[in-house]
Amino acid sequence: MKITSSLCLLALACAFGCAASGPTPELVDARRAYDEARQSNAASYSPDKLLSAKQALDKAEAAHADDAGSYKEQSLSYVAQRKAEYASVYGNYEKDRRDQAEAEQAFRAKQDSLRRSAEQQATDAQKSLAATWDNLTNARREIAAQQSQIQKSRAELDAEKEARAKAEQSAAAAMASLSKIAQVKEEQRGVVITLDGQVLFVTGKAELLPIARDRLNQVAKSLKDLDDDKLVSVEGFTDSRGADDMNLKLSQDRANAVKDYLVSQGVKPEKVRAVGRGEANPVASNDTPEGRANNRRVEIVVQSSAQAAASMTGSSNKQ
Amino acid sequence: MKRLASIISLSACAAACGGSTLPPANAANTQSSISAATAVGAEQNPQAALHLKMARDQLTQAQGLIDSGKNNEARLVLERADADAALAMIITREAEASSGVKKTQTDVNALQNH
Numbered sequence: 380m381k382i383t384s385s386l387c388l389l390a391l392a393c394a395f396g397c398a399a400s401g402p403t404p405e406l407v408d409a410r411r412a413y414d415e416a417r418q419s420n421a422a423s424y425s426p427d428k429l430l431s432a433k434q435a436l437d438k439a440e441a442a443h444a445d446d447a448g449s450y451k452e453q454s455l456s457y458v459a460q461r462k463a464e465y466a467s468v469y470g471n472y473e474k475d476r477r478d479q480a481e482a483e484q485a486f487r488a489k490q491d492s493l494r495r496s497a498e499q500q501a502t503d504a505q506k507s508l509a510a511t512w513d514n515l516t517n518a519r520r521e522i523a524a525q526q527s528q529i530q531k532s533r534a535e536l537d538a539e540k541e542a543r544a545k546a547e548q549s550a551a552a553a554m555a556s557l558s559k560i561a562q563v564k565e566e567q568r569g570v571v572i573t574l575d576g577q578v579l580f581v582t583g584k585a586e587l588l589p590i591a592r593d594r595l596n597q598v599a600k601s602l603k604d605l606d607d608d609k610l611v612s613v614e615g616f617t618d619s620r621g622a623d624d625m626n627l628k629l630s631q632d633r634a635n636a637v638k639d640y641l642v643s644q645g646v647k648p649e650k651v652r653a654v655g656r657g658e659a660n661p662v663a664s665n666d667t668p669e670g671r672a673n674n675r676r677v678e679i680v681v682q683s684s685a686q687a688a689a690s691m692t693g694s695s696n697k698q
Numbered sequence: 699m700k701r702l703a704s705i706i707s708l709s710a711c712a713a714a715c716g717g718s719t720l721p722p723a724n725a726a727n728t729q730s731s732i733s734a735a736t737a738v739g740a741e742q743n744p745q746a747a748l749h750l751k752m753a754r755d756q757l758t759q760a761q762g763l764i765d766s767g768k769n770n771e772a773r774l775v776l777e778r779a780d781a782d783a784a785l786a787m788i789i790t791r792e793a794e795a796s797s798g799v800k801k802t803q804t805d806v807n808a809l810q811n812h
Contacts, residue, residue: 450774454774454775454777454778457778457781458781461749461781461782462781464785465785465788468788468792469792471792472788472791472792475796476795478803479795479798479802482802482805483802485806486805486809489806489810490809493809
């Protein structure tokens, strides 16, 4: 943009008739300024100002045509140039205003979006918290239920233990009182209760005497409360007098009789086996009457399954 | 009466010697434009201040011409003064608007990078 501070002097000088055929510098500047304005934002944003600039340029051109080089041409060109510059700047101004409005809208939109997002996050967090709280409450409830279940089971277990202890106690007591009526001895094959044949059976028969029942009742009592893993082997023995096969049969019949009686008194049949041993395993000499009497016996062996398996070797008639 | 007649004839002569049939140049409007540009802060903008000064100088020149009765010339000068005053005004406003846009865009970017 040219600074025309000397225009006043020029005006006076040219008033006395300087004749220039070409356009004055001012007109040239004005034309250029208008061309620039046409390519500026004025075209889109301030067309009315651009039109005004054109009109001013036209007036300057007219003055040039009328009186080339005149002061009037110069002055009007000056004005035309300023108006063209004005149009350009005004175009930028209008564009700025539009850009400003758009930027403000974008700002508000982003603000809204951020706010909504934050609100959503808060809502989600609240929901999540509520859900977690519910889970916590449920978990607590479950734990309480499980704990009461555990307590119940413990109580049941304790009761069971007590019952078992009581049963063992009474079995031990029964076994202890058994030793009053029978010989009770712990051997490798198990606990052996030996009952004299004389107090059990009619001589030479497998028929139980009435007095035998009392003893056998007591035996039954101590056998009933045995642990589940215990087995009972009722074994009949004779002395060596008489035929082997007869003795074998007698001892088997006697073992059966004792077994049947014990079962009738509540001992579980599947836990008891009756075995006839005949003349085998004498505990005393068969040469004396006392010895022979001792050999005529019934042994009730309380054994574990391992002991039972070990003692199963080499025996005949079993039930 | 005679005095009044001479005053009237003097005024008519002054108008005739100015050589124009157009209304007298309006220096007051030009002054308003210059004041308005000053009010929006044209003095603080280097480019606007330049045009503001030119407007003021030309206004002064025009007033002198009016006092001398050279109304036609005065009008031409006042037109230039008006054009400079208007340009000073729009330059100032555009600068303000432009920096305003930059600031708002910076704010938007700040939010977008949140």
